[in-house]
Amino acid sequence: DAGVIQSPRHEVTEMGQEVTLRCKPISGHNSLFWYRQTMMRGLELLIYFNNNVPIDDSGMPEDRFSAKMPNASFSTLKIQPSEPRDSAVYFCASSFGPGRAYGYTFGSGTRLTVV
Amino acid sequence: DAKTTQPNSMESNEEEPVHLPCNHSTISGTDYIHWYRQLPSQGPEYVIHGLTSNVNNRMASLAIAEDRKSSTLILHRATLRDAAVYYCILWNYGGSQGNLIFGKGTKLSVKP
Numbered sequence: 001d002a003g004v005i006q007s008p009r010h011e012v013t014e015m016g017q018e019v020t021l022r023c024k025p026i027s028g029h030n031s032l033f034w035y036r037q038t039m040m041r042g043l044e045l046l047i048y049f050n051n052n053v054p055i056d057d058s059g060m061p062e063d064r065f066s067a068k069m070p071n072a073s074f075s076t077l078k079i080q081p082s083e084p085r086d087s088a089v090y091f092c093a094s095s096f097g098p099g100r101a102y103g104y105t106f107g108s109g110t111r112l113t114v115v
Numbered sequence: 116d117a118k119t120t121q122p123n124s125m126e127s128n129e130e131e132p133v134h135l136p137c138n139h140s141t142i143s144g145t146d147y148i149h150w151y152r153q154l155p156s157q158g159p160e161y162v163i164h165g166l167t168s169n170v171n172n173r174m175a176s177l178a179i180a181e182d183r184k185s186s187t188l189i190l191h192r193a194t195l196r197d198a199a200v201y202y203c204i205l206w207n208y209g210g211s212q213g214n215l216i217f218g219k220g221t222k223l224s225v226k227p
Contacts (some may be wrong), residue, residue: 004158033215043159043217056214091158103149104215106158 004107005032006092012113018080021110024073024093033104035075035091043091049075061086082114119203124222127193135188135221136202149215150177152199159202159217162188180198181187198224198225 001052005024013019025032033048047057049069057067064083069075089111093104120138120200127133139148149164163170163177165186170177190197202220 035217042219045214045216048214072146093158102165103161104159106160108156109158 002069002096004092004105005076006090006107006110008110009108010111010113013082014113015083015114017080017114018078019082019112019114020085020091021077022091023075023077023092023107023113025092026105027073027076027092029096029105030072030106031097032069033076033091033095035106036088036089037109038088046077079112082112084114087112087114119205119218121201121203121218123219123223127190127197129195129227130192133190133193133197133223133225134177134201135190135201135223135226137148137184137187138185139205140184140205143207144206145207147222148177148179148183148186149160149204149206150175151202151204151217152197153202153220154196154199163199164206193223195227197209198223210219 004026007022007101008018011019020047031050034046035043036046037043044059046059047067048055052072067077091106091109093106095104147164147166150162151159153159160164163172163175165177165179169179178187201220202217202221204215206215
């Protein structure tokens, strides 16, 4: 298995533009998580899905952020409009069930820079 | 959520054992102790987890105090590749879905 695949690896965009981050979870995993990492705040859970259904989005910073999971093999995190404070590394992770037995598998992340 | 306390940083020499401590004095009976690590420029990686008994796997060992108020992640022979931030996380499995909440972790440096 290729693991959790995120694209793009790096994204540089101008303030006000729409940004879409993509994630392909491990086949067979039914839970998917989006995290954001900054120096100031560390790793923060933004939202998670179970069986393609959003379960908890309380970590989403504001209405500019939205996430979708149209099927079991694909998820997107969209920021519209983007702002410089959104600059961070965004990680996607997947697990089988709640991840109690074998934990979460993380992707390599997308480094977002908003200028 | 119950909290954990870890040293900000630790140093080790290559090929020597490393003991990474974690205090969790407010742990509840249903909290599992999970360890993850994050290598530079990579996403976090699962290392090991346990509830009450000590655990071993190919990556590390987890020693849990009898009162469960502390635990220690043991790397038996540190390599340069083990330089990473190590996170000790309490994960309550209660309810329909537990969440993995990361703290600041311990930054481990390994000297050749």
